[in-house]
Amino acid sequence: MTRDPGTTARRTLLRGAVATVGAAALGPLTGTSARADTPAEPPTAQGSRAAVRRLGRYRVLALLDAHGTFPVAAAAAFPDATPEAWERARELDPPAFGPHGTWELDFRCYAVRAPGGRITLVDTGIGPVGSPASKWAPVPGRLPQSLTAAGIRPQDVDTVVLSHLHEDHYGWSVTPDGVPVFPDAQYVVQQAEVAGLAAGDSALRYVVDPLRRAGLLRQVDGRCRLPGPRGAGAGLTLFGTPGHTPGHQSLLVEGGGQRLLITGDVLVHAVQLADPATRYAFEADPALARRTREALLAEAGRTGTVLATPHLNRPFLPLPAPDAPRH
Ligand SMILES: [Zn+2]
Secondary structure (H helix, E strand, C coil), rough: CCCCCHHHHHHCCCCCCCCCCCCCCCCCCCCCCCHHHCCCCCCCCCCCCEEEEEEEEEEEEEEEEEEEECCCCCCHHCCCCHHHHHHHHHHHCCEEEEECCCEEEEEEEEECCCCCCCCECCCCCCCCCHHHHHHHHCCCCCCHHHHHHHCCCCCHHEEEEEECCCCCCCCCCCCCCCCCCCCCCCCEEEHHHHHCCCCCCHHHHHHHHHHHHCEEEEEEEEEEEEEEEEEEEEEEEECCCCCCCCCCEEEEEEEECCCEEEEEHCCCCCCHHCCCCCCCCCCHHHHHHHHHHHHHHHHHHHHHCCECCCCCCCCEECCCCCCCCEE
16 A cells, blocks of 8 residues: 555645546446355354455455554545545445544455466465564454465465555565565566665565565566466456556456456545545555546446455445446
8 A cells, every 4th residue: 555654644745636537437336245245265263254256267255464544544645535535435435434534444365266276366465563564554464364264275376466565465475584475476566566666665675585586576567467267258467557656557357257356556445436536645656546547447337347456345346337227
C-alpha cells in the first residue's frame, strides 16, 4: 500500500485537481462474497474459511494475512474524496469505517490453483515480526497458516507474483534472514518496479537482493502470460498497471467464460470504487494512478470482471455484466 505512511503523512498533502468521474461506467456491485463464493477449504485456526472462486479449470483462493487499522485517518488518506463517494463507499464496504475516522482494512493474498495443484501466489502480505512492514502493519501476518489451511505447501508454489514492492505485499517472500519461503517458485516482478526503487529502499535489501542471489527473481516487461492451462479464453495474464508504483502489475485470470482480476493496489479502498477519480495520498504518480484505475474499472465493468483486491474487507467484488439491470 505504501512505504512508511507515517513519514509520508507528515508531508503536506497537495490537493490535486479532481474531475468528478461518476461510477456510472462501473455500475452497482451485485452479489456478496458470502453468497457468491464457495467456502471449499477447511476452517483455519481462527475459524475462518478461505473464500474460493472457480473459473473453468482454475480456482482462485483468497488468503487473509492480516486485518488492522491504517496508521493514517481515512480522510487524510483520501483527501479529495467527495461526500457522495464516502457515502457510497460505506454501502460497499461497511467494515472499512472504524471509530474516529479510522480506516480498517484487510491485508490479503490470492492463490490461483491450476489443474494438478500447481499454485500461482499473488503477493505475500505483511510478513513476520521483523519484516519491513512491522513498523506500521499488524504483524505477524498469518499467511503461512492460511496456506496450510488451504492445503498449500510452500513447494507447491510455482510462481509468486509481486504486484509491487511495498512492504505489505512482499512480507512472506523471504524469511528475515533472506531465505526464500517458496523454494521452487519464480518470483515475478516488473522491471520498472525494481528499477524504480531508490537506493536504500528496504525492498532491495529485504527481498530483491536475496531473491537475486537465490536465482529466483524473474523480471518481466509489461504484459506476459504465466504458465497454466490455456485454451480459448483461458489463462493467466500479467500486465502493467502503473501509478501506485512505477512498475505495479495486476493478474487477469480467465477460464470458463469468466474473468477475475487480482488488482493489487490499483484501488485500496471502496471510496475509489465509488469514484475511481479519488486520489490516494500515497501514490507515486497520482495522475497516472488515476488513469490506470479509471481504465481498469471501466474495462472491468464492461466485461463483468470480478475484482479481487488486497485491502477491501471482502475478497471478491462481482461487477455486473454489461447488460445487467441497474438498481
Ligand atoms: Zn498495499
